[in-house]
Amino acid sequence: MDITDTKDTPTAIKPTPVQLGKPRGGPAQSTLRKDYWWVTPTITVGVLTAFVIYATWAGFQNGNYYYAPYISPFYSPCIASNCVYQQLPIIGTWWKLSPALLILVFPLGYRLTCYYYRKAYYRAFWWAPPACAVEDAHSKYSGETRWPLLLQNSHRWFFYMGLVLNFFLTIDAVRAFDFPSGWGMGLGSLVLSVNAILLWLYSFSCHACRHLCGGSVNKFSTAPLRYRVWKILTPLNQRHMLFAWVSLIFVALSDLYVRLVASGAIRDPRFF
Amino acid sequence: MNQNDRQPAETQDKNGPATGKVTLRIWRGDENGGEFKDYTLDAQEGEVVLDVVHRVQSEHAGDLSVRWNCKAGKCGSCSAEINGVPKLMCMTRMSDFSSGEPITITPMRTFPIIRDLVTDVSFNYEIAKKVPPFTPGPKEPDGTYRMAQRDIDRIQEFHKCIECFLCQNVCHVIRDHEENKANYAGPRFFVRFAALEMHPLNTNNSLGLLKEEMGIGYCNITKCCTEVCPEQIHITDNAIIPLKERVVTANYDPLAWLVTKIRRKTGRNTSST
Incomplete structure (x- = not known):
């Protein structure tokens, strides 16, 4: 096999044949690394598995997700008619399952296609590769060129949906200060506020966001506003x-907090 | 700790021993096969791995093949795998290793072996020939080209590349799947494409080439190229992902396609993809 096919490439120099499959140096071992390269993928598997188990359990509970004025972020916006808290009932009474299932698909898709999580789960779960300079666990590899991994290219659409969800979660955070007895602040108000801020930071640091806001521009001098936004987003993107x-x-902790308060397991401390 | 257990201060730094006996376990061989050979010798304070390899060459194994040039981390010649991690030998301090265990040195895994620590990296030069040249548009009326500093700042990072090919070596797409070399350019050349694509004067659009022939879809963002880059280029975040996003705009985003169409119809000159 060679890689001499140069049709349609506007280069003046013609590539010469490179023979593939020639012998390589070094021992035939999966890795020679001596450090603890397996620690990070192991932690990733542990945390992501724990999250998926908890989120699945919480999503199917269909209860204890609202305690005025707090609503669990897993159930917001609550768009089914069977919601305890009628927020945006655009789905009719025919929907009998948990309203969280109508919402969780969007953050799930957003995080599944996220450039960072791709690195995390390709390494930790798929072992492609498990760590740098550690052998890939698969005999063949086509990357993200074929179905279903071609769907990773839908990330920016989930990013748009994530912004919509962030908007609703921000409204929830504001409403978390509006108690039946009047304006006040409980621990839940702070929890939902911090949750909304962290989700905005996650969205604003997203690679698709950085690209759409300014990264796609080649001449920054012709788009000063987008350049300024890109400059602000770049340090966020690094984090x-x-x-x-x-x-x-x-x-997950926010959902747990609302769940514990709603079930009566704990009392929400009120600051004022 | 017993005072007698301590090493003299002048022979130890914060990471490990700077001097004393060390064992280098170097892979010796060629395309017909090879094996590890151990060389035990004294390491001196402040030495890097390449220094000790050179002393192996001069004192123990005059026929040891190793490629090197500047000894300053700027020529990209002495790439190898040290304890299994792709690194430049001239930029790896002996004091990074704890005493006792042999330090393993092997040639880059992804490329065909020539001899000992020297590999045939010509795959990269063949890919380089496929990268379209920089093609600026028409000159200004005064016969010059002009660029604002902020237009060009972003791609300066990409020009730091020293072509050590450590990123190509560590990329599992070709490291573990030889057959993909026929369809995949690799991180070093995505950096090159990014420098061209984001250049304010370049008029070539290589997105089709990137998708169809250079195999940018094969990259699964595991960031090993960034981890091993001795020039600390953010290969994945600043080059590959922006290129992937541009490919998404061109192929998988009907909204972006519509916006581009409208802009063209209304005569708005777009400087972005």
């Missing part, structure tokens, strides 16, 4: 992994 993990864990 995308941090925001991905923190927002993931905190959204």
